[in-house]
Amino acid sequence: MTNGLPTYSSAVQEKMRLHSKGAASWFIPVSLAIPGIHTRRLRLLLPNPVRLQHFVVSRSGRKRGTLLLFIIILVIFYATFALAKRWGSKEKQWPAPPWQGPPSTLVYRRDDLQRIWEWEIASGHYPSSRKIPEQIGFTSPAINPALPPKKPVSLPSRFRPPFVTNSQGIGPKRVYLDIQSQPPRVAYPPRPVPGSVADLDVIMEHCDFTNKKYVRDCLEVLRLGGGLDNQARLRRGRMDDWKYIYAEQGDVDWSLNVTERPHAAKDAAARGIISRSGVEASAELTKKRGVDWEPPLKLSSPLQYEPASALSSPCDENHPRLFHMFWAGAFTDKPYLALLSFLFTQNVGLHTSPDEHATNVCRPQFWLWINPGPAASVPNPNAQRDMFDSLKANPWAAPFLHPRFKDVIYFKLWNTTEQLDGVPELKEEWRALSDTLFNSGGVIVNVPADKQQHPAGTGAAKASPTSMPTSEDDDPLHRLGSKSVDTYDRMSVILSDMARFVLCHRFGGIYLDADTIFLRDWEELWGWRGAFAYRWSRLEKYNTAVLKLNKNSALGTFLFRTALKNGLDFHPMTVSQYTKDAFLEDLLLRLPDALFDSAWLNTEWFQRDRPPQPYFTEFVDFFDTPLQNSASPSALGFDGFFKGAYSYHFHNFWWKPFDPARNWPDLGVRFAATERIARAAAEIQMEQEEMVADDKRDLDWATVLKRTFEAYIRGERPNMYGEWIDW
Known part of the structure; x- marks a missing residue:
């Protein structure tokens, strides 16, 4: 009813409702079937929502009581997971709720994940400007010999994020190529320039389905930027944004490596190994249940990155x-x-x-x-x-x-x-x-x-x-x-x-x-x-x-x-x-x-x-x-x-x-x-x-x-x- 009063079909129904055991009891029994056992059922006592609502509404009124009941449910829900995180094990061994997806497969601590990122970047395997995840916990940029230098953005300390998500480029200059067939060889596309590199960041910009990019448009960028249209090129205006193939000019400038790398023993907290609260930072990662953390990684020295123009032969043995x-x-x-x-x-x-x-x-x-x-x-x-x-x-x-x-x-x-x-x-x-x-x-x-x-x-x-x-x-x-x-x-x-x-x-x-x-x-x-x-x-x-x-x-x-x-x-x-x-x-x-x-x-x-x-x-x-x-x-x-x-x-x-x-x-x-x-x-x-x-x-x-x-x-x-x- 619009006035909020309960309605009943008869006085008998109203009397039975008000005096029933279910309305007066704080808990109600629930019978559940036991898988594989057809002759018996499992009985559980669960809080009686009707009794709880009647108790709150009778003391606070209908509107305020309903709001208070909703707040109580949220507090109980939040407290349950807060206690789980606070008193659970460091590896968060509690089963993840279904909405969080499949169980974790992680077996490495954060410091090992940092070392993997550092090794790959130092070896020239990350020629990208894509952000490094904050969860890796870098507090200073990794040196990137495959990325050209970029003027750093200086922010006051109070505006700086706690973790660094970029790498510091010290690599050679990139020259983006306008690849076209040249007369008289215009009937077929030219071979790619030996040693050239595809900028996959540019390709992602034009082709990523997540950003609602069409495959048809992506293929046009790929064939025009790669010179595959040869003599059939049509006027399209300036296509500088479609150039995704570049050649490296110059050498790696190792003198730009001025980043002060923190010492593991001296400043473990800065590396993200130890959090500010003194708790092992890997506790914030979700480890695979039932296995121990992997021992610290033993990695070889990073590869020495050299651009194609600096190699002694066209083939790089690494x-x-x-x-x-x-x-x-x-x-x-x-x-x-x-x-x-x-x-x-x-x-x-x-x-x-x-x-x-x-x-x-x-x-x-x-x-x-x-x-x-x-x-x-x-x-x-x-x-x-x-x-x-x-x-x-x-x-x-x-x-x-x-x-x-x-x-x-x-x-x-x-x-x-x-x-x-x-x-x-x-x-x-x-x-x-x-x-x-x-x-x-x-x-x-x-x-x-x-x-x-x-x-x-x-x-x-x-x-x-x-x-x-x-x-x-x-x-x-x-x-x-x-x-x-x-x-x-x-x-x-x-x-x-x-x-x-x-x-x-x-x-x-x-x-x-x-x-x-x-x-x-x-x-x-x-x-x-x-x-x-x-x-x-x-x-x-x-x-x-x-x-x-x-x-x-x-x-x-x-x-x-x-x-x-x-x-x-x-x-x-x-x-x-x-x-x-x-x-x-x-x-x-x-x-x-x-x-x-x-x-x-x-x-x-x-x-x-x-x-x-x-x-x-x-x-x-x-x-x-x-x-x-x-x-x-x-x-x-x-x-x-x-x-x-x-x-x-x-x-x-x-x-x-x-x-x-x-x-x-x-x-x-x-x-x-x-x-x-x-x-x-x-x-x-x-x-x-x-x-x-x-x-x-x-x-x-x-x-x-x-x-x-x-x-x-x-x-x-x-x-x-x-x-x-x-x-």
Whole structure:
């Protein structure tokens, strides 16, 4: 009622309400079901809200009483968590409420996190102006040799924040480049300037989905700033803000290193190790429950940062240019196309004489790691020889064993035991987790001892990278490669989640998933010395389908030790939690997916009002282009495919051929022998005359890209930069 008086349907109801035990009692019994026990229930006594309200309102009035009751509830709620924080353990072992997200994975104290930041910055792995999180607790700026000097802002002491969030640049000057084709070479874009660097801060400004940036606009900035528009550039006004590639001029000015670094023993409080109250500052961090803090980090000396112009050779041995890829199962057209796209786009020198190499260019290498058997198996002692025998007999793999590619493409044998023993942070402890080695996102796949294969000579069959399907294919533990949606090789995917971090930490370089196609030269990405992955579509999580991690870095040590205390889980979502809990996300920069995965947002119903081109609503559109758009692939060709992006990720579909009508390697007379093997499998003879009628009328995007790369190897067209292969 508007007058606030209670109403009843009858006098009997009013009398029962006023004199009932429930209204008079301060506590009321509540019966709850006990999971698993159907015959009994749990009885609890809870405060009676009706009695409490009646008590407060009868003494303070309806309006004031309701307000007072609300204040009492807030005070009780606040006091509960205040007492938990004040009297709880230093590591905050109380379970986090559901709204605070998943439990913490942190195992390092604040002083170790500070040392990780300092090591990475001093090594030149943070050429960024992005803020360092306040939670790291720096009270003086770290010296940054990869960032040019900037005039410091002087603030009165009373206005200075308690913690410093910037680094002090002492690096060389940056000159942002206007990259365009110069006459007479205007038909193709120019190669990137050797030693140039991509300013990922600028790219984030134009491409970050969090700031409502469109993939379409990002690709325009990428292709114009990278000079990929060559003779087709249109008038756009001043584009200085779109220049994201720079060259470093001058040397590191170490004389600017005038920051007085505080002594750990002399001023521990200033470093954030001890708070002003005298309590260990790590108590303010949320440690992983059930484990102890990790011992203090033992890090090597930071790397000596040198700009590209100061290096004695084009290649920096501390930052090797290695592309890694992991493959399990029979070698198919998927790694075949990844390797062809690498040769078509990267500056590997195939346009020069085999005896001549450019002296100012660092040629990248492609290391393809072959897992010779099911992920849960142990390779036999002859696996190395068997691997190369299988590659020679495989029509998709054999062309890359040609001597012309011997300095840029390498096939490597993957051995899980050897690789994990090669990681100092794991080698003494990983065997204790052998039962949970296949851990992805907290979901553990157990491998029983009786299901594991053993080395040859003890009764096990040899594993081969080109093994044919067997009766064990229905067993997920023995699958080797994904041959259909229903026989997805989940074990190899989990193993590859770990393999990418192991390979980059041991050898350095960039890892790419095998469902990746190169779309342009990565020179300026190599110039950025920091680590990065890219964004998981709309989510602020990593997708490590592309992962750059420096060799033996402090960040790598953190990731492996943290993963060891979290079940060796290297799923991208879990790695996202590792860096978030430790405030290290900017050391593993999360780049926009527009750079490597331009269709992803569209496939999840985002940005369809202004999509990039080509317009894919599903990833399968790459293989089966819709009829309404199927005129585009042949008409536009390679240049019309997400131009500006560095690569394209087609997300699995291992079982769908790129070119169903010509499902064999079509590389010309030099590779006729291997082509004959593939044609025979398709029951098509080499001598059979090819008819246009036998081909698909509208070619899909996957087919156009495959045939474009193959035409380059055959010598029928140049690569994307106008360079003809020199056999």
